[in-house]
Amino acid sequence: MPDSLSISRSWKPPSKISMPKPTVNIFWFRRDLRLNDNHGLYQALNAGLPVVPLFIFDKTILDQLEDKTDARVSFIHRELQSIQEQLQQNNSSLLVKYQEPGQAWQEILNEFEVKHVFTNQDYEPYARERDGKLKEFFESQQIGFQVFKDQVIFEKDEVTKDDGKPYTVFTPYSRKWLQKFEQQHLPSYPSEKLLSHFEQKNTRELPSLESMGFEATTISLPPKEYQNIVANYGDKRNFPAIKGTSRIGIHLRFGTVSIRELVKYGYSAKDKTWLMELIWREFYFMILWHFPHTTHKAFKPEYDRIAWRNNMDEFTAWCEGRTGYPIVDAGMRELNATGFMHNRVRMIAASFLTKHLLIDWRWGEAYFAKKLLDYEQSSNVGGWQWAASCGNDAAPYFRVFNPALQTQKFDPQLNYIRKWIPEFNDPFRYPKPIVDHSFARNRVLDVFKKALEK
Numbered sequence: 001m002p003d004s005l006s007i008s009r010s011w012k013p014p015s016k017i018s019m020p021k022p023t024v025n026i027f028w029f030r031r032d033l034r035l036n037d038n039h040g041l042y043q044a045l046n047a048g049l050p051v052v053p054l055f056i057f058d059k060t061i062l063d064q065l066e067d068k069t070d071a072r073v074s075f076i077h078r079e080l081q082s083i084q085e086q087l088q089q090n091n092s093s094l095l096v097k098y099q100e101p102g103q104a105w106q107e108i109l110n111e112f113e114v115k116h117v118f119t120n121q122d123y124e125p126y127a128r129e130r131d132g133k134l135k136e137f138f139e140s141q142q143i144g145f146q147v148f149k150d151q152v153i154f155e156k157d158e159v160t161k162d163d164g165k166p167y168t169v170f171t172p173y174s175r176k177w178l179q180k181f182e183q184q185h186l187p188s189y190p191s192e193k194l195l196s197h198f199e200q201k202n203t204r205e206l207p208s209l210e211s212m213g214f215e216a217t218t219i220s221l222p223p224k225e226y227q228n229i230v231a232n233y234g235d236k237r238n239f240p241a242i243k244g245t246s247r248i249g250i251h252l253r254f255g256t257v258s259i260r261e262l263v264k265y266g267y268s269a270k271d272k273t274w275l276m277e278l279i280w281r282e283f284y285f286m287i288l289w290h291f292p293h294t295t296h297k298a299f300k301p302e303y304d305r306i307a308w309r310n311n312m313d314e315f316t317a318w319c320e321g322r323t324g325y326p327i328v329d330a331g332m333r334e335l336n337a338t339g340f341m342h343n344r345v346r347m348i349a350a351s352f353l354t355k356h357l358l359i360d361w362r363w364g365e366a367y368f369a370k371k372l373l374d375y376e377q378s379s380n381v382g383g384w385q386w387a388a389s390c391g392n393d394a395a396p397y398f399r400v401f402n403p404a405l406q407t408q409k410f411d412p413q414l415n416y417i418r419k420w421i422p423e424f425n426d427p428f429r430y431p432k433p434i435v436d437h438s439f440a441r442n443r444v445l446d447v448f449k450k451a452l453e454k
Helices: 004-010 039-045 071-088 101-111 125-140 170-182 191-197 249-253 259-268 273-290 301-305 312-320 326-338 343-356 361-371 377-387 403-410 415-420 437-452
Strands: 023-029 051-058 095-099 113-120 144-148
Touching: 023 039, 039 113, 039 144, 039 191, 051 071, 051 101, 095 101, 101 125, 125 144, 170 273, 259 273, 273 377, 301 437, 312 326, 312 343, 312 361, 326 343, 326 361, 326 403, 326 415, 343 361, 343 377, 343 403, 343 437, 361 377
Parallel strands: 023 051, 023 113, 051 095, 113 144
Antiparallel strands: none
């Protein structure tokens, strides 16, 4: 009979006990930070397995942010905390990673037996490249990867010309969009009714902003309020001194509100101006999908021949609101202080940079990308190319906004200007115009004409 004591002395426990990994599906939150009417989430919660809710703070993106108090990071963190509170009421919690997506997914697969990954479509070039690589990775691991439409009513090739080609002019696109919208039932995805289908684990915590190298912003973040604006939007939207716009852009950017909810409300309004702005947003999404090169090249290639002056001192003056053109400077100061600039003033400021100063639209687009809370790549690129006359359906190059006339029309009492330029009436403190309007207009017309005649 063997010596049991000697056996016990020779036996060693394994260095790590291998536990079976829980079998789950994962819903990956990205630009859809809400639990209600969320298409991809609805599909995930109906798929039969417990769902792990995931968000990845993408280091690829965050490491490029120079401002460690960037209000958009605070906004995302705030919205995740709100989702976390709702999940914890249902005995679940978010799994949050701060990594590059590929590294995050390697860790996730070490923890879970993942059958399917559900998410909503992101249309920007970086996101398309990221998702393409991850799709190949998931396939190699025998994991399903399902992507759903949630940010827009119509995407990609859903609104095209009769020959199947994409529209490049807004007006016929908007007519076809409305025609298609009126012919179909607007779907809803009541994901909020299925919260019990999440994985039952409420012990996870969100990483703090500080742990990711960020600090809480001091900028006021706009609420989700739009109903009171829509009725008079067409009459009030162009006047920066009054609250005539919804400022819903940041909520659309990060999906804290459903586009279906907004479009339904806009369509029911007597004044359809606000609805048309939502259709413009989808138009630019479609343009970026079909013409992704427009993030860095002109839609009209001949406009890449423009001989931009690109004077750094003048660009800095524009960025800081020191051009001597009050409506431009007020807009830039509003942007720098709040992360927001009134839509009318965005057009004036963009026109001034590209036409008066002959500075490349890409410089301005990049600055707005740093500063705007509601930065949307498709709309920002589209708007800047419109102002520079090099985009699709853009203002003709000989259209040069006159800042003085724009002020007379949209800020006649100078209330907006005085709010942001307290030294406006002090000739010793407020700078003289950086360039004469008539001279600048003649110069840009000459430069554009020469480039386009080549």
